[in-house]
Amino acid sequence: MAVVAVLGAGSWGTTFAKVLSDAGSEVTLWARRPEVAHAVRSTGRNPEYLPDVQLPAGLRATSDHREALDGADTVVLAVPSQSLRSNLAGWVADLPPGATLLSLAKGVELRTLERMSEVVREVAGVPADQVAVLSGPNLAREIAVGQPTATVIACTDHDRAVALQQACTTGYFRPYTNTDVVGCELGGAGKNVIALACGMAVGMGLGGNTTATIITRGLAEVARLGVALGARQETFAGLAGLGDLVATCSSPLSRNRTFGELLGRGSTLAQAQEAAHGQVAEGVKTCTALRELAARHRVEVPITDGVHRVCHEGAPVSAMARELLGRSTKPE
């Protein structure tokens, strides 16, 4: 049986802790705020993120990261991308030696332009084969109520990926393994940016043809950048690429799509941020990191560029649409 510490009790950390527990793993969930850990312990619910979901009786919760990490063979990192480095730096002295470090975050770090597995390797000082990532069409709320989905666990060490797969397979959650860590991470980070663009289109009142175009051309640009960074093209046709892109761009549950929709209806960035109630829309920062990464590798990412300009340069959404449609025509 896997002994797992899940560090981060937001929507996804709490839901994934439930999945692991339902799969028979021994799980301790760490929450930053003591009152959240206390509520999970005393009521079996996370009032902040999933108030109506009953968590498994065996799931433990604490606000002391040492208690969560004690004896763990697997450490799940479930905090937002831009805070992963600082959070992990606070935990690193207490990480059990040899434990697999699994990142759930979907983003690229600003300034360093590092993927999450790179941040984890650097901060924890562990080899690449000790670090895994999980990415796929995984809207937390649907999984929390037991709706079926699949995902990808990517690790350069296939045996570690298989151990993780066994630790979280349930009747409603089906993980596949993959060794293409770069592709899975780029798929997860990139789809949040494309979901912002889809949301903007929906907010402007545009229909299915437009969103299908954004999804398809969005996939093309994310895959183009991923391949330039060493990813395999096929990964982008899988769950961590197309799968997650379709789920996120189509679902009103997506925070990124919802954020984009507010911008498309004319809200300012600050208004959209306020409406998100502190929940993270990763694409807002990742668009800038991906755009810089693309420039460094001389890869064209026009949708990502447009999202960055709307979010951070004050460009109106209508100007972004005009610019994308005004680009020179070309073969597909």
Ligand SMILES: NC(=O)C1=CN([C@@H]2O[C@H](COP(=O)(O)OP(=O)(O)OC[C@H]3O[C@@H](n4cnc5c(N)ncnc54)[C@H](O)[C@@H]3O)[C@@H](O)[C@H]2O)C=CC1
């Ligand atoms: N919610 C979802 O459906 C899914 C989310 N993800 C990814 O998982 C990661 C975590 O997402 P969620 O759990 O949904 O986020 P969330 O916004 O619901 O929760 C974030 C958690 O991190 C904690 N945290 C620790 N340090 C923080 C800091 N400095 N700033 C902000 N929060 C901090 C918060 O207290 C909270 O427990 C993100 O990268 C997201 O893209 C991936 C798949 C599904």
Ligand SMILES: O=C(CO)COP(=O)(O)O
């Ligand atoms: O990653 C997700 C689904 O796979 C969740 O997307 P949002 O962060 O946009 O809610």
